[in-house]
Amino acid sequence: DTQMTQSPSSLSASVGDRVTITCRASQIVVSYLNWYQQRPGTAPKLLIYGATSLQSGVPPRFSGTGSGTDFTLTISSLQPEDSATYYCQQSYNTPYTFGQGTKLEIK
Amino acid sequence: QVELVQSGSELKKPGASVKVSCKASGYSFTRYGMHWVRQAPGQGLEWLGWINTHTGNPEYAQDFTGRFVFSLDTSVRTAYLQISSLKTEDTAVYYCARNIAAAGAMGPGWLDSWGQGTLVTVSS
16 A cells, blocks of 8 residues: 655644645555545645645635646645645555544634 | 435444445436544544446555455445454544545545545443
Protein backbone atom coordinates (compact mmCIF):
# COMPACT_ATOMS: atom_id res chain seq x y z
CA ASP A 1 0.00 0.00 0.00
CA THR A 2 1.08 3.58 -0.64
CA GLN A 3 1.59 5.45 2.62
CA MET A 4 0.74 9.15 2.68
CA THR A 5 2.46 11.39 5.21
CA GLN A 6 1.27 14.93 5.84
CA SER A 7 3.04 17.69 7.69
CA PRO A 8 2.46 19.43 9.91
CA SER A 9 -0.20 17.50 11.84
CA SER A 10 -1.59 20.78 13.10
CA LEU A 11 -0.92 24.47 12.70
CA SER A 12 -2.25 27.79 13.84
CA ALA A 13 -2.19 30.87 11.63
CA SER A 14 -3.76 34.30 11.36
CA VAL A 15 -6.25 35.66 8.87
CA GLY A 16 -4.36 36.82 5.80
CA ASP A 17 -1.41 34.46 6.32
CA ARG A 18 -0.06 32.19 3.62
CA VAL A 19 -0.26 28.57 4.71
CA THR A 20 1.38 25.51 3.18
CA ILE A 21 0.68 21.85 3.94
CA THR A 22 2.86 19.13 2.52
CA CYS A 23 2.09 15.54 1.60
CA ARG A 24 4.60 12.85 0.74
CA ALA A 25 3.79 9.49 -0.84
CA SER A 26 5.83 6.39 -0.09
CA GLN A 27 5.93 5.59 -3.81
CA ILE A 28 5.31 7.47 -7.03
CA VAL A 29 1.67 8.43 -7.58
CA VAL A 30 2.32 10.58 -10.67
CA SER A 31 -0.29 13.35 -10.35
CA TYR A 32 -3.05 11.25 -8.81
CA LEU A 33 -3.12 13.34 -5.67
CA ASN A 34 -6.22 15.01 -4.28
CA TRP A 35 -6.85 17.37 -1.39
CA TYR A 36 -9.98 17.52 0.76
CA GLN A 37 -11.21 19.91 3.42
CA GLN A 38 -13.31 18.66 6.30
CA ARG A 39 -15.04 20.94 8.75
CA PRO A 40 -16.23 19.40 12.04
CA GLY A 41 -19.39 17.35 11.71
CA THR A 42 -19.47 17.52 7.91
CA ALA A 43 -18.41 15.34 5.00
CA PRO A 44 -15.07 15.95 3.29
CA LYS A 45 -15.12 18.42 0.40
CA LEU A 46 -12.89 18.12 -2.65
CA LEU A 47 -10.57 21.12 -3.09
CA ILE A 48 -7.85 20.05 -5.53
CA TYR A 49 -7.69 17.06 -7.87
CA GLY A 50 -4.92 15.78 -10.09
CA ALA A 51 -2.40 17.55 -7.83
CA THR A 52 -3.01 21.00 -9.34
CA SER A 53 -6.59 21.37 -10.62
CA LEU A 54 -9.00 23.51 -8.62
CA GLN A 55 -12.41 21.92 -8.10
CA SER A 56 -15.30 24.02 -9.39
CA GLY A 57 -16.58 26.48 -6.80
CA VAL A 58 -13.46 26.38 -4.64
CA PRO A 59 -11.92 29.84 -4.00
CA PRO A 60 -8.75 30.55 -5.98
CA ARG A 61 -6.77 31.18 -2.80
CA PHE A 62 -6.38 27.39 -2.69
CA SER A 63 -3.73 25.89 -4.94
CA GLY A 64 -1.85 22.63 -5.30
CA THR A 65 1.57 21.74 -6.66
CA GLY A 66 3.75 18.71 -7.05
CA SER A 67 4.09 15.41 -8.86
CA GLY A 68 5.71 12.06 -8.23
CA THR A 69 5.93 11.77 -4.45
CA ASP A 70 5.93 15.31 -3.05
CA PHE A 71 2.94 17.63 -3.03
CA THR A 72 1.81 20.84 -1.40
CA LEU A 73 -1.48 22.56 -0.70
CA THR A 74 -1.24 26.33 -0.30
CA ILE A 75 -3.79 28.79 0.98
CA SER A 76 -2.59 32.17 -0.20
CA SER A 77 -4.54 34.39 2.20
CA LEU A 78 -6.14 32.57 5.09
CA GLN A 79 -9.81 33.27 5.84
CA PRO A 80 -11.77 32.44 9.01
CA GLU A 81 -13.84 29.82 7.17
CA ASP A 82 -10.65 27.90 6.30
CA SER A 83 -10.52 26.50 9.84
CA ALA A 84 -10.77 22.76 9.14
CA THR A 85 -8.81 19.54 8.77
CA TYR A 86 -7.14 18.95 5.41
CA TYR A 87 -6.41 15.53 3.94
CA CYS A 88 -4.37 14.45 0.97
CA GLN A 89 -5.29 11.26 -0.85
CA GLN A 90 -3.58 9.27 -3.57
CA SER A 91 -5.70 7.57 -6.23
CA TYR A 92 -2.93 6.17 -8.43
CA ASN A 93 -3.54 2.69 -7.13
CA THR A 94 -5.83 0.86 -4.78
CA PRO A 95 -6.21 0.99 -1.93
CA TYR A 96 -6.75 4.71 -2.21
CA THR A 97 -4.94 6.03 0.87
CA PHE A 98 -5.32 9.22 2.83
CA GLY A 99 -2.82 11.21 4.80
CA GLN A 100 -3.41 11.46 8.53
CA GLY A 101 -4.78 14.98 8.23
CA THR A 102 -3.61 18.49 9.09
CA LYS A 103 -5.76 20.44 11.52
CA LEU A 104 -5.70 24.14 10.72
CA GLU A 105 -6.71 26.61 13.41
CA ILE A 106 -7.25 30.32 12.94
CA LYS A 107 -5.61 32.45 15.65
CA GLN B 1 -27.25 18.87 -9.07
CA VAL B 2 -25.37 15.79 -7.90
CA GLU B 3 -26.58 14.54 -4.54
CA LEU B 4 -25.84 11.47 -2.44
CA VAL B 5 -28.26 10.90 0.43
CA GLN B 6 -27.42 8.27 3.03
CA SER B 7 -29.61 6.44 5.48
CA GLY B 8 -29.85 7.49 9.12
CA SER B 9 -27.80 6.65 12.19
CA GLU B 10 -27.75 3.11 13.49
CA LEU B 11 -27.18 1.67 16.96
CA LYS B 12 -26.28 -2.00 16.93
CA LYS B 13 -25.03 -4.62 19.35
CA PRO B 14 -21.80 -6.50 18.77
CA GLY B 15 -22.37 -9.45 16.44
CA ALA B 16 -25.30 -7.83 14.64
CA SER B 17 -25.41 -6.63 11.03
CA VAL B 18 -26.15 -3.25 9.50
CA LYS B 19 -26.94 -2.06 5.98
CA VAL B 20 -26.23 1.54 5.01
CA SER B 21 -27.79 2.96 1.87
CA CYS B 22 -26.60 5.75 -0.43
CA LYS B 23 -29.15 7.11 -2.92
CA ALA B 24 -27.80 9.06 -5.87
CA SER B 25 -29.50 11.73 -7.91
CA GLY B 26 -28.60 14.35 -10.49
CA TYR B 27 -26.33 12.21 -12.69
CA SER B 28 -26.12 8.95 -14.58
CA PHE B 29 -25.66 6.46 -11.73
CA THR B 30 -23.90 3.70 -13.69
CA ARG B 31 -21.26 5.97 -15.23
CA TYR B 32 -19.26 6.59 -12.07
CA GLY B 33 -17.75 4.32 -9.45
CA MET B 34 -19.01 4.54 -5.88
CA HIS B 35 -16.47 4.50 -3.07
CA TRP B 36 -16.90 3.94 0.65
CA VAL B 37 -14.85 5.72 3.33
CA ARG B 38 -15.14 5.58 7.09
CA GLN B 39 -14.07 7.82 9.94
CA ALA B 40 -13.84 6.55 13.49
CA PRO B 41 -14.53 9.12 16.24
CA GLY B 42 -11.75 11.70 16.34
CA GLN B 43 -9.77 9.85 13.67
CA GLY B 44 -8.85 10.31 10.03
CA LEU B 45 -10.36 9.00 6.81
CA GLU B 46 -10.06 5.33 5.88
CA TRP B 47 -10.86 3.94 2.43
CA LEU B 48 -12.95 0.76 2.50
CA GLY B 49 -13.17 0.08 -1.22
CA TRP B 50 -15.41 0.74 -4.18
CA ILE B 51 -17.98 -0.78 -6.50
CA ASN B 52 -18.15 -0.52 -10.26
CA THR B 53 -21.73 0.67 -10.77
CA HIS B 54 -21.74 -0.52 -14.38
CA THR B 55 -20.68 -4.14 -13.74
CA GLY B 56 -21.47 -4.47 -10.03
CA ASN B 57 -17.92 -5.67 -9.38
CA PRO B 58 -16.64 -4.62 -5.95
CA GLU B 59 -13.07 -4.15 -4.73
CA TYR B 60 -12.24 -4.12 -1.04
CA ALA B 61 -9.27 -2.78 0.87
CA GLN B 62 -7.42 -5.64 2.52
CA ASP B 63 -8.69 -4.86 6.03
CA PHE B 64 -12.29 -4.89 4.83
CA THR B 65 -12.68 -8.24 3.16
CA GLY B 66 -15.13 -10.78 4.55
CA ARG B 67 -17.46 -8.79 6.79
CA PHE B 68 -17.99 -5.82 4.46
CA VAL B 69 -20.12 -6.15 1.34
CA PHE B 70 -20.89 -3.52 -1.31
CA SER B 71 -23.98 -3.92 -3.47
CA LEU B 72 -26.22 -1.97 -5.80
CA ASP B 73 -29.82 -1.58 -6.85
CA THR B 74 -29.49 0.35 -10.08
CA SER B 75 -33.29 0.51 -10.51
CA VAL B 76 -33.40 2.93 -7.58
CA ARG B 77 -29.93 4.42 -8.09
CA THR B 78 -28.76 3.22 -4.69
CA ALA B 79 -25.53 1.73 -3.37
CA TYR B 80 -25.35 -0.27 -0.19
CA LEU B 81 -22.74 -1.13 2.41
CA GLN B 82 -23.50 -4.11 4.61
CA ILE B 83 -21.36 -4.95 7.62
CA SER B 84 -21.85 -8.25 9.40
CA SER B 85 -20.57 -9.54 12.75
CA LEU B 86 -20.22 -5.98 13.98
CA LYS B 87 -17.45 -5.14 16.43
CA THR B 88 -17.17 -2.15 18.74
CA GLU B 89 -14.24 -0.94 16.65
CA ASP B 90 -16.59 -0.61 13.65
CA THR B 91 -18.12 2.42 15.36
CA ALA B 92 -17.61 5.20 12.83
CA VAL B 93 -19.21 7.53 10.34
CA TYR B 94 -19.48 5.78 6.98
CA TYR B 95 -19.47 7.87 3.79
CA CYS B 96 -20.26 7.02 0.20
CA ALA B 97 -18.55 9.14 -2.45
CA ARG B 98 -18.74 9.36 -6.24
CA ASN B 99 -15.51 8.87 -8.16
CA ILE B 100 -14.74 10.96 -11.22
CA ALA B 101 -12.25 9.08 -13.39
CA ALA B 102 -9.30 10.99 -14.79
CA ALA B 103 -9.49 8.89 -17.97
CA GLY B 104 -11.87 6.10 -18.76
CA ALA B 105 -15.24 5.44 -17.22
CA MET B 106 -14.23 3.68 -14.01
CA GLY B 107 -10.54 4.43 -13.69
CA PRO B 108 -8.67 6.19 -10.89
CA GLY B 109 -9.65 9.75 -10.19
CA TRP B 110 -11.08 11.82 -7.38
CA LEU B 111 -14.06 11.80 -5.03
CA ASP B 112 -16.05 14.86 -6.03
CA SER B 113 -19.37 14.32 -4.26
CA TRP B 114 -19.95 12.80 -0.84
CA GLY B 115 -22.94 11.62 1.11
CA GLN B 116 -23.67 13.30 4.42
CA GLY B 117 -22.39 10.28 6.35
CA THR B 118 -24.07 7.59 8.42
CA LEU B 119 -23.04 7.09 12.04
CA VAL B 120 -22.92 3.44 12.99
CA THR B 121 -22.52 2.89 16.72
CA VAL B 122 -21.72 -0.60 17.97
CA SER B 123 -22.23 -0.99 21.69
CA SER B 124 -23.56 -3.57 24.09
